[in-house]
Amino acid sequence: MIGLFVGSALALAAVTGLLLNISERKSEERQYPLILNKLSDDQVDPAVWGVSFPAQYGRYRLMAEPGTATNYGGGHPYSKLMRNPALRRLWGGYPFSLDFNEDRSHYFAAIDQFETKRNDKDWINAHGLPGFKGQPGACMNCHSGWAPSLIRELGWETFNHTPYNDLKGMLIKQHGAGMAGHALGSTCADCHHPSDMSLRVTRPAYINAMVARGYKGDPKAGLLATHEEMRSHVCQQCHVEYYFKGEQKVLTFPWSQWPKNEPLRIEMIEAYYDREAARPDGFKADWTHGETGAPMLKMQHPETELYSSSVHARTGVSCADCHMPYRREGAVKVTDHFIASPLLNINASCQTCHHIAEEKLRARVDLIQQRTATQLKEAEGAILALMDDIVAASKELDKERVKGTSIPDDVYKAKVDKVLAAARQAHRRASMRWDFISSENSTGFHSPQEAARVLGAATQLARVGQLSLVNDLATVGIHIRPTAGYGLVPAAGNPIEPRHAPVGDPPGQALLDLDLKVEAMITPLGVAGETTAK
Ligand code: HEC
Numbered sequence: 009m010i011g012l013f014v015g016s017a018l019a020l021a022a023v024t025g026l027l028l029n030i031s032e033r034k035s036e037e038r039q040y041p042l043i044l045n046k047l048s049d050d051q052v053d054p055a056v057w058g059v060s061f062p063a064q065y066g067r068y069r070l071m072a073e074p075g076t077a078t079n080y081g082g083g084h085p086y087s088k089l090m091r092n093p094a095l096r097r098l099w100g101g102y103p104f105s106l107d108f109n110e111d112r113s114h115y116f117a118a119i120d121q122f123e124t125k126r127n128d129k130d131w132i133n134a135h136g137l138p139g140f141k142g143q144p145g146a147c148m149n150c151h152s153g154w155a156p157s158l159i160r161e162l163g164w165e166t167f168n169h170t171p172y173n174d175l176k177g178m179l180i181k182q183h184g185a186g187m188a189g190h191a192l193g194s195t196c197a198d199c200h201h202p203s204d205m206s207l208r209v210t211r212p213a214y215i216n217a218m219v220a221r222g223y224k225g226d227p228k229a230g231l232l233a234t235h236e237e238m239r240s241h242v243c244q245q246c247h248v249e250y251y252f253k254g255e256q257k258v259l260t261f262p263w264s265q266w267p268k269n270e271p272l273r274i275e276m277i278e279a280y281y282d283r284e285a286a287r288p289d290g291f292k293a294d295w296t297h298g299e300t301g302a303p304m305l306k307m308q309h310p311e312t313e314l315y316s317s318s319v320h321a322r323t324g325v326s327c328a329d330c331h332m333p334y335r336r337e338g339a340v341k342v343t344d345h346f347i348a349s350p351l352l353n354i355n356a357s358c359q360t361c362h363h364i365a366e367e368k369l370r371a372r373v374d375l376i377q378q379r380t381a382t383q384l385k386e387a388e389g390a391i392l393a394l395m396d397d398i399v400a401a402s403k404e405l406d407k408e409r410v411k412g413t414s415i416p417d418d419v420y421k422a423k424v425d426k427v428l429a430a431a432r433q434a435h436r437r438a439s440m441r442w443d444f445i446s447s448e449n450s451t452g453f454h455s456p457q458e459a460a461r462v463l464g465a466a467t468q469l470a471r472v473g474q475l476s477l478v479n480d481l482a483t484v485g486i487h488i489r490p491t492a493g494y495g496l497v498p499a500a501g502n503p504i505e506p507r508h509a510p511v512g513d514p515p516g517q518a519l520l521d522l523d524l525k526v527e528a529m530i531t532p533l534g535v536a537g538e539t540t541a542k
């Protein structure tokens with residue numbers, strides 16, 4: 009597989025030209041026009057900041073327009089659960105299994121957090137998860153332009169553990185309801201200092217995690233970093249895997265095992281969580297799987313982590329290079345503040361460095377993404393098969409219990425836990441790897457070879473889990489045959505009603521057709537006529 013990716017890498021005739029281009033960009037001093045009005049952290053309405061910067065503000069405002077879907081990304085917030093119903097089972101027992109959509113622009117960051125059913129306690133309770141207690145304020149860290157001001161007011165820990173809806177109420181009271189008030193998403197002040205518009209990092213969780221890795225903080229910019237590094241840091245404060253630590257629900261990135269200046273490997277995140285789980289009061293799991301009882305870890309938007317292992321990252325290309333390319337406004341070159349999928353603007357996003365025809369560049373991305381999608385499906389199939397086997401094993405163990413009804417509850421549970429322990433551990437480990445690539449939003453593009461490696465490991469861990477389950481069951485006299493191919497996939501389900509369209513729309517037919525094409529590429533595993541397709 010890796011060989012395939014290397015083989016498909018671009019024939020980059022002018023690599024030296026590319027590198028020159030990058031260093032030119034590095035030395036290019038940005039032109040910051042005069043700030044006409046006084047800006048401050050107490051007034052972060054982008055309209056106020058935009059007075060002096062109409063070119064940047066105009067493009068920012070365009071993010072409010074309805075977005076377009078790409079094959080695997082784009083700005084149409086359709087239901088990902090309807091596109092890939094396997095997710096409903098893979099995340100079984102967790103709110104994500106009930107509502108999860110494609111992301112859209114920064115303009116909607118707060119609105120979509122109000123809109124998601126994952127943030128609606130009563131709805132989640134009524135849809136199969138009666139124990140769900142609602143979300144903490146920590147959710148707001150990356151979704152509200154007012155988060156830094158609330159953190160200053162309440163203190164870091166209180167901000168995180170205050171119930172989400174209480175913070176929302178505070179915002180309405182202080183700044184009113186509306187786009188400059190409680191519904192303000194990511195805004196200028198997130199990335200720029202009000203005194204001189206220089207780039208800065210504003211989110212404490214990122215600074216804490218980077219300092220734990222050996223980086224130095226900075227009173228003005230948040231982190232001590234070069235200008236080029238800042239062009240990624242500003243994005244990395246939100247586009248990362250996270251969890252809420254302890255009773256205080258403090259937003260934390262599992263990064264302390266990630267050495268400075270090295271690409272991340274998922275094994276470093278796993279080692280972090282393993283250490284936590286081994287501490288008596290440490291973090292054990294995001295949730296317990298509804299079908300298998302495994303202690304699960306949910307990975308969320310690890311763009312920063314996956315990107316760190318890419319060729320692009322290693323040659324110094326920043327997030328902003330592709331997602332905020334330069335554009336010409338009259339005589340001046342400005343940074344595009346319409347932050348979106350680069351596939352909607354390959355010309356500006358890629359062709360400044362790659363002097364290759366647009367269709368060819370698009371074909372490269374398609375190839376990487378479709379291969380990743382195939383491997384994702386293979387990993388999903390293997391994890392579902394492991395889940396089917398654990399469910400079958402539990403049923404067999406239940407039968408044993410009915411036979412010997414005198415077994416007390418705790419004795420029975422201890423026996424089940426022991427027999428299923430290795431399989432559940434395999435479920436956790438395979439799932440976090442699959443999720444790492446599945447929930448990363450570039451469908452492999454940010455680091456194709458690493459994505460292939462991680463998905464290969466996910467599939468292997470799931471299959472090994474099936475085998476160890478067969479062996480462990482044999483020790484108590486139960487014999488099952490492991491599921492050879494793809495585990496069971498649930499029905500696609502229906503859109504959630506009522507809903508504010510386009511959130512949760514059914515996915516377009518073109519996307520479903522593409523998925524069929526991708527599924528047809530899955531390696532058949534069946535033996536002796538057994539079918540493996542789902
Ligand atoms: C070399 C170019 C490049 C760089 C550098 C890059 N990306 Fe991307 N990014 C892409 C492409 C291509 C996609 C796939 C878009 C799609 O599928 O529509 C993507 C997708 C994404 C998406 C999902 C977009 C969507 O439409 O849903 C996010 C979020 C993202 N990148 C964030 C980042 C962050 C954060 C960084 C830096 C850590 C980064 N990217 C660096 C090219 C790049």
Ligand code: HEC
Nearest residue numbers: 108109110111120121124127146147149150246247250309
């Ligand atoms: C560390 C930053 C961070 C935190 C904390 C965070 N988010 Fe997000 N959220 C993001 C980013 C980045 C995206 C866009 C990428 C994606 O969708 O994967 C996103 C996307 C979303 C979306 C749109 C897509 C979807 O999932 O349906 C919703 C809704 C959402 N988050 C809800 C929440 C909720 C609820 C919480 C608290 C449990 C939360 N977020 C906490 C960064 C964060």
Ligand code: HEC
Nearest residue numbers: 038039054057058061064065068195196199242328342343
């Ligand atoms: C997600 C981070 C982010 C947000 C939000 C953001 N910017 Fe920027 N902005 C950047 C980056 C990155 C650059 C490029 C800076 C550089 O390389 O020096 C930039 C550059 C600029 C510049 C310098 C001139 C130029 O075009 O390169 C101005 C002025 C500016 N932004 C204004 C704004 C305004 C006004 C808003 C809100 C409407 C805003 N920015 C929101 C990241 C952001």
Ligand code: HEC
Nearest residue numbers: 082083111112113116117120150194242243246327331348
């Ligand atoms: C304050 C947190 C925050 C920062 C800083 C941030 N993002 Fe995001 N980003 C989000 C959230 C949250 C979403 C999802 C919003 C939604 O779906 O409603 C998102 C969505 C996106 C998307 C998807 C857009 C689409 O049309 O689908 C891209 C691409 C993206 N971000 C790239 C970047 C880049 C590049 C940077 C840095 C220049 C950056 N982000 C900085 C929180 C952030």
Ligand code: HEC
Nearest residue numbers: 017018020023026319323325329330350357358361369372
């Ligand atoms: C700032 C310059 C820059 C930008 C912008 C850029 N690239 Fe690259 N790209 C590079 C460099 C440098 C390399 C590595 C060349 C080498 O060493 O072989 C590279 C390598 C690649 C590779 C082969 C390695 C891999 O990861 O598979 C692909 C494919 C690629 N780029 C596609 C794109 C696409 C698509 C975009 C736009 C979304 C893009 N690039 C934007 C500079 C850039």
